[in-house]
Amino acid sequence: MPDQPGSNAIDVRSVRKVFGAGEYAVTALDTVSVSIRENEFFTLLGPSGCGKTTLLRLIAGFEYPSEGEILLYGKDIAGLPPHKRPVNTVFQSYALFPHMTVAENIAFGLEMLGRPKDEIKARVAEMLALVRMENLANRRTSQISGGQQQRVALARALAPQPKVLLLDEPLSALDYKLRKGMQIELKRLQHETGITFIFVTHDQEEALTMSDRIAVMTAGKILQVGSPRDIYDRPAERFVADFIGESNFLEAEVVSVENCRATVRLSSGAEISAAVPEGHSPSGRATIVVRPEHARIVPEGDGASLHGTVENVVYLGTDTHFHLRIDDGTLFVVRRQNSPDAAQGLAAGQRAGVAISADAAQLLRR
Amino acid sequence: MARRQRAYDIRRQPGFGLIALFTFFALYLPIAALVAYSFNAADSLSRWDGLSLRWFISAWNNQAVQDASIRSLLLATWAATLATIAATMAALATTRTPNYPGLTFKYAFINQPLMVPEIVTGVALLIVFSRIKVWTGYTGMGYLILAHTAFCIPFAYLPIRARLESMDLTLERAAADLYATPWRAFWRVTLPLLRPAIIAGFMLAFVISLDDVVITEFVKSGGQDTLPTYMLGQLRRETSPEINAIATVFLALSVVLVTVFYFVNRRRP
Ligand SMILES: Nc1ncnc2c1ncn2[C@@H]1O[C@H](COP(=O)(O)OP(=O)(O)O)[C@@H](O)[C@H]1O
Ligand SMILES: [Mg+2]
Numbered sequence: 001m002p003d004q005p006g007s008n009a010i011d012v013r014s015v016r017k018v019f020g021a022g023e024y025a026v027t028a029l030d031t032v033s034v035s036i037r038e039n040e041f042f043t044l045l046g047p048s049g050c051g052k053t054t055l056l057r058l059i060a061g062f063e064y065p066s067e068g069e070i071l072l073y074g075k076d077i078a079g080l081p082p083h084k085r086p087v088n089t090v091f092q093s094y095a096l097f098p099h100m101t102v103a104e105n106i107a108f109g110l111e112m113l114g115r116p117k118d119e120i121k122a123r124v125a126e127m128l129a130l131v132r133m134e135n136l137a138n139r140r141t142s143q144i145s146g147g148q149q150q151r152v153a154l155a156r157a158l159a160p161q162p163k164v165l166l167l168d169e170p171l172s173a174l175d176y177k178l179r180k181g182m183q184i185e186l187k188r189l190q191h192e193t194g195i196t197f198i199f200v201t202h203d204q205e206e207a208l209t210m211s212d213r214i215a216v217m218t219a220g221k222i223l224q225v226g227s228p229r230d231i232y233d234r235p236a237e238r239f240v241a242d243f244i245g246e247s248n249f250l251e252a253e254v255v256s257v258e259n260c261r262a263t264v265r266l267s268s269g270a271e272i273s274a275a276v277p278e279g280h281s282p283s284g285r286a287t288i289v290v291r292p293e294h295a296r297i298v299p300e301g302d303g304a305s306l307h308g309t310v311e312n313v314v315y316l317g318t319d320t321h322f323h324l325r326i327d328d329g330t331l332f333v334v335r336r337q338n339s340p341d342a343a344q345g346l347a348a349g350q351r352a353g354v355a356i357s358a359d360a361a362q363l364l365r366r
Numbered sequence: 367m368a369r370r371q372r373a374y375d376i377r378r379q380p381g382f383g384l385i386a387l388f389t390f391f392a393l394y395l396p397i398a399a400l401v402a403y404s405f406n407a408a409d410s411l412s413r414w415d416g417l418s419l420r421w422f423i424s425a426w427n428n429q430a431v432q433d434a435s436i437r438s439l440l441l442a443t444w445a446a447t448l449a450t451i452a453a454t455m456a457a458l459a460t461t462r463t464p465n466y467p468g469l470t471f472k473y474a475f476i477n478q479p480l481m482v483p484e485i486v487t488g489v490a491l492l493i494v495f496s497r498i499k500v501w502t503g504y505t506g507m508g509y510l511i512l513a514h515t516a517f518c519i520p521f522a523y524l525p526i527r528a529r530l531e532s533m534d535l536t537l538e539r540a541a542a543d544l545y546a547t548p549w550r551a552f553w554r555v556t557l558p559l560l561r562p563a564i565i566a567g568f569m570l571a572f573v574i575s576l577d578d579v580v581i582t583e584f585v586k587s588g589g590q591d592t593l594p595t596y597m598l599g600q601l602r603r604e605t606s607p608e609i610n611a612i613a614t615v616f617l618a619l620s621v622v623l624v625t626v627f628y629f630v631n632r633r634r635p
Contacts, residue, residue: 062539082542083551095540099558108554109544160545 008071009164009196010036010059015068017054017220028054030220031068036164036198037213041190043199045207046217047243052200053092055217056166059198061085072163083112088157092168094149096141102152103128103137109160127155130189147178154189164196171206183210204244208232216240233291236277236365241289248295248332250288250306254363257282262363264288267328270305274361287364292335294360297322297352304353306332312348324352397617404610411607421611431612434596438576441507441592445514446522446571452515453522453567454560461530462538479517487517488584495585505587513585514575521574522567529563562630569627573620 017029028051036042044052057063059070061082069076077085088109096105106127110120128134131151136144141152150170157165167186171179187210190197201207207214208228215225216239224236235241238249252264255271262282265271274288298304311331312323315338322334332354346352376382403411407418425431456476460469479487495509537559541551579594586595593616597609 060543062542082539083545083547087543089540089543091536091540093534093536095534095536097537097540097555108541108546112541112545112547112550156544 007038008035009038009040009073010034010198011071011074012036012055012059013069013071015055015058015065015070017051017058017063018066027220029058029065032220032222033068034215034222034225036196038196039194041187041197041199041210041212043201043207043211043214044217045201045204045214045244048202050217051220052202052217053168056089056168056198056200059164060087060089060166086160086163088160088162088165090153090157090165090167090170092170092172094153096149096152096156098140098142101138101140102133102144105141105152106156106159108156113160123159127159130158130192131155131185147174147182150174150182151185154186158189158193158195161193162195164198167197167199169200169202171201172203179206186210208244216243218243234275234277234362235289236280238287238289238364238366241362241364246292246333246335248290248292248330249364250290250330250332251328252286252288252363254282254284254286262286264361264363266305267326267330268306272305272356272361273358274363275359276363277365280363280365282363289362289364290332290356290360292321292333293337294357295332295334296355296357297324297334297336297346298355300351300353303355305356306354308332308352308354310346310348310350310352313346322346322352324354326354400610401614401617403607404614406607406610409607421607422615425608425611425615428608430591430596431593431608434591434593437507437590438593441510441514442572442575444507444511445518445575446568448511448515449518449571449575450522450526450564450568453519453571454526454564456519456523457527457530458556461527476523477520480520484517484578484580487513488581491581492584499587507590509585509587510582510590510592513581514578517578517581518571518575522571525563525566525570526560529560533559565630566627569623569630573623576616576619 012032012034015029015032016027019026019028030051032051032055044055046052054063058065061077061080061084064078069078071077072085072087097108100108103124106124107120110123115123124137125134128137131154133148133151133155136148141149144152150173153170170186171182174182183206186197186199199207199210208231211228213225213227214231215222216231217223218239224231224240226234231240232245235244235247241247241249250266252266252274255263255265257263257276260276260278262274262276263271264274264286266288272288276282300307306324306326308324308326310322311325312321314321314323318338320336320338322336324332324334326332334354404421405417405419406414407420408415460472460476474481491509491513495513499505499509533556537555538551541555542548546554577594578592579598582592582595583598586592591599593612597612600606600609
């Protein structure tokens with residue numbers, strides 16, 4: 001679906017960012033283009049060092065693009081310093097002012113905007129309630145826990161009602177349980193405030209559970225943008241399939257292509273249908289990806305697309321993983337959900353077939 | 367947090383105790399003697415006539431001592447204030463701008479008074495100021511204030527720069543992100559967090575100015591004796607135990623300042 005201009009909160013257009021010069025030059029962002037819609041929970045997902053923070057900082061105004069432009073509601077903001085952009089940031093380190101109380105921290109942005117005193121007071125109270133910190137309003141920020149600091153940072157950034165909220169790995173410093181709680185909390189806050197969130201994380205699970213849309217990044221580039229379902233079920237590139245969830249990669253021969261689907265021949269000779277990424281016309285050899293839960297173990301010959309020998313059966317409580325050595329030598333993992341009546345009876349060394357669910361195979365661009 | 371195990375304990379080095387003891391006495395025995403003699407009732411240093419506050423009272427009532435004390439305090443206050451302002455600006459300029467070639471040179475430039483022997487600076491200032499005195503006819507305290515400010519700057523600069531360097535830059539970014547102009551971000555965030563270092567820098571500069579002899583000797587006009595140069599002048603004539611008393615007061619003052627300095631620095635926001 002093409003985005004019509006003007007309806008986006010943020011448009012990043014062919015932005016490059018190079019740090020340093022000459023032989024020390026680092027290309028942090030390599031011609032990135034992405035549109036973020038209004039009221040969207042948008043996530044930048046990628047490994048450490050791929051340029052996520054750099055992109056956020058360009059939007060916030062702490063850095064300026066080497067090339068390209070950034071639009072906020074259709075207007076170029078390249079010339080605006082950070083304090084003139086209606087965009088607020090929740091910093092990875094929270095960056096709470098240590099010499100101010102919780103309430104003073106939350107009031108800071110409103111004060112700088114020159115809002116009247118009673119409006120500030122009311123808004124601070126509202127924010128304290130929103131993040132459930134009413135009883136800690138007069139504490140120093142050094143006297144509250146990490147999770148509480150996190151919520152103060154959120155309230156402080158939300159108080160001036162920015163057009164866009166930028167969150168740079170805000171949950172990475174929290175322990176597992178607190179992080180799970182905050183994920184739900186953040187979703188709720190986004191929903192209640194209706195503010196566009198741009199959320200940065202390197203945790204694929206976090207991205208999948210929270211986002212409306214995800215941009216997967218690596219090495220300064222955005223590889224794919226889509227809903228969590230799109231990204232998970234229809235990865236367009238090997239990196240995306242590898243980074244998010246578990247994947248089986250199969251080498252195949254393209255037999256025919258029709259609309260967005262291709263018929264491919266696997267090494268076993270079996271032909272299956274695979275989805276093709278938008279705008280890609282495959283030919284010759286291609287790589288196919290199949291998620292472990294989209295395949296089933298079947299008796300050999302019984303409609304099986306692949307044949308091999310069971311190498312390992314790993315019991316994981318909710319699931320069982322079957323590791324098969326396919327006859328062409330590749331390893332293939334099948335995940336089966338455990339249930340009380342599920343037949344067990346498959347052991348290492350046995351021969352077995354693999355049936356791939358219809359619609360489950362995805363052809364990769366690269 | 368568990369304290370990290372030291373790989374090697376210097377206290378186990380043979381002779382460590384002896385050297386430490388010697389150093390301790392070398393540093394503090396003369397001072398102890400000075401303090402003791404300042405309470406001596408006798409007219410000369412060669413005799414001990416029992417305890418007395420006689421020389422403290424006599425110093426207190428000495429008009430020349432009074433004048434020199436007031437001049438010293440005024441001079442130190444002015445010089446430390448100006449030096450602290452200059453040092454704060456220099457520290458901001460050297461830590462809050464992107465790294466650029468020539469920055470190392472700037473550090474050296476700011477710290478130059480620490481490297482050049484005081485006597486050289488003194489003579490240089492004598493030459494320059496005597497010309498200016500001829501041209502302008504002005505012979506007031508301005509020259510001393512200017513000279514003291516100059517050599518106090520590096521001392522005020524050190525703690526301020528150290529604090530700025532350890533301070534998280536994201537705090538200032540957060541202020542800008544929350545609509546603070548650079549100027550307001552400075553007043554509301556940078557300066558409050560810098561305050562302990564500024565106070566420390568001021569006190570360091572104050573003590574350095576109070577203590578200076580060499581440069582003051584070269585720069586001062588007639589009748590502009592500070593307490594240290596007055597004491598030196600007294601010593602040239604006869605050794606009056608009055609100066610022991612003054613020195614003891616000086617010592618007490620610096621102990622107080624160092625103590626305050628310690629507590630100010632320990633209190634982190
Ligand atoms: N101020 C800077 N100067 C030089 N290189 C930088 C700077 N900021 C980021 N980089 C480089 O740009 C790349 C992307 O960094 P960053 O955006 O912080 O990644 P991420 O947030 O995804 O971990 C990294 O290689 C990093 O070393
Ligand atoms: Mg980062």
